[in-house]
Amino acid sequence: MAESECPTYKKLKERENRAHTAWTSHLFRNEVKPRLSEKAKRKHQKEEMEAYQQAHKARLAHANACPICKSDERLKPDSL
Numbered sequence: 606m607a608e609s610e611c612p613t614y615k616k617l618k619e620r621e622n623r624a625h626t627a628w629t630s631h632l633f634r635n636e637v638k639p640r641l642s643e644k645a646k647r648k649h650q651k652e653e654m655e656a657y658q659q660a661h662k663a664r665l666a667h668a669n670a671c672p673i674c675k676s677d678e679r680l681k682p683d684s685l
Contacts, residue, residue, distance in 0.1 A: 611673040617664035624660040628653035 628650070641649065668674040 611667075611671050613667055614664065614671065614674050617660065617667050621657065621660040621664050624653070624657040628657045
């Protein structure tokens with residue numbers, strides 16, 4: 606997918622990618638750590654998923670409001 610020239614869009618995209626990485630790394634980690642209770646696992650996963658969703662919504666909202674991002678044909682809402 607093409608990237609926007611807008612610096613704010615790039616920052617929001619990086620934030621979204623970091624949140625997604627944190628969320629998915631928790632899902633698939635193979636490290637030897639003390640086991641969390643099921644309730645704690647669900648809570649932790651929910652918090653990370655919500656952080657990713659907020660970052661994703663912020664990036665989409667910016668892309669719809671920013672004149673630089675709006676003018677970029679590669680970043681139309683259909684391509685996101």
